[in-house]
Amino acid sequence: MSRISEEQVKHVAHLARLHVSDEEAERFTKQLDDIISFAEQLNELDTEGVEPTTHVQDLKNVMRKDEPKKWITQEDALKNAPETQDGQIRVPSILE
């Protein structure tokens, strides 16, 4: 039984904001299916009552004072932007 269908791969690609062609979707489906099938070996493990680990350190929230600090200038912030206009970053239209 396959773990992930071509339709699901296309849906996941959309969620991740990736464009995939039909040819790519076919290839990725096969590869992802192999990887997910392999990963299902974890089902052998009895994890009843096992706490999930998100992090290996015993850290609580680390807080600092919320103070304004000099970081970068507007000019700096714009210098690597693909397109700018009037001191702002320009993007294509959001509404159709």
Add this chain to the structure above:
Amino acid sequence: MSLFDYKLSDLQEMLHKKEISVNDLLDEAYNRISEVDGDVKAFITLNEETARARAKELDELRGTPEGRGLLFGMPIGVKDNIVTKGLRTTAASQILDNLTDPLYDATVVQKLDAAEAINVGKLNMDEFAMGSSNENSSYYATRNPWNTDYVPGGSSGGSAAAVAAGEVPFSLGSDTGGSIRQPAAYCGVVGLKPTYGRVSRFGLIAFASSLDQIGPLTRTVEDNAYILETIAGLDQMDSTSADIEVPKYTEALTGDVKGLKIAVPKEYLAEGVSDEVKEAVQKALKVYEDMGATWDEVTLPHSKYALSTYYLLSSSEASANLARFDGVRYGRRSPNAENMLDMFKLSRSEGFGDEVKRRIMLGTFALSSGYYDAYYKKAQQARTLIKKDFDDVLADYDVIIGPTTPTPAFKVGEKTEDPLTMYANDILTIPVNLAGVPGISVPCGFSGEGLPIGLQIIGKHFDEATVYRAAHAYEQATDFHTQKPSLGGAK
């Protein structure tokens, strides 16, 4: 003989006595790069102009109290996923190909600079550190200096190859599932992944934030310890960096391992590990016995689940981390987009390579509604069990020793077709990242084909000192680290 055959402390002494200049060291680096990097392809971007100007400043300081930085005048290469102010930083991805003028330095780069080291250039890698062979670089695949038909390992393949080829004496890499130790093993150099939280990740382009660590690659253990001393420590800019004092690691290098208790996991010398590698590790254990250490066979029973656990967790974290590359503020924007959604999709699809796309999709899938518990949460629970294996063994032993990789380096192109075969290279290094403990790879032999083999030494959380002590004693008792590839003619 190359100047880079001297260890760091000798080079410092020669500089302070004015027997050599900082500029001589840069000559050594850039001449060697011109000579061999056409074959090795370790660098993406060179920093020569800035480096030469800095060398001039430092040469004026030789022998003065100001010129006493811990890494005074030392040329170092930096993996290209570590952000460098004003110096192109690509993570070997087309999506960052045009990021020529980054706005800040990573904390480790600031620390290197404060210690008076010099950044020679940015090193090649698998795109966004996803890969085990450097074949996922969007520029070109770095080659193994011992035999350029073979891969250097990855993802810090450029960092390992540049040191092995004598282009730089030291480099920084990053390690999420073995990306420092595996290429160090394949290229016959020393590479350390510090404890999670030992080194600030600020300015490291994030792959899997709960696993990533920056660490040094060097020719010797002592040099490695000097560099970790420089880059480690608490950083306000990384809330996961630990508030634990950084010891003088070099003082731990006593050469004495009498009474050291070594654990050897049977899973690390099992099926899948080549006979040559097993034999090299067994010989290394004999060396430790002769020095007065003892070893016992132990078990890390959940080892076989590490690979699945890792790919689910690291891909999930990557899918979130790489969402920031959207073509808006910096990096590649597709010229073919007519609206915002197309701009996101086309910029990302044109900018990312296949392995990166695969992992983003795997992670998005594992985190998506209806699959979260079955995949992501299950993997987090498996991680708890894997970490406990290490905690249990390290409660009774000082270090864990085994091979770094199941086999020596493989040929370019041999494993690119099947992602799962490629992933299996990291089976012995991945558990260490999941547990968050430190691990080092040191040279421990050569295969019949003349390719290096690496010995992995794993320690307790924040006990890099014992890992270094064990590695250094072994290094002093053997001569594998003194051998060099014949690339570009013996020098």
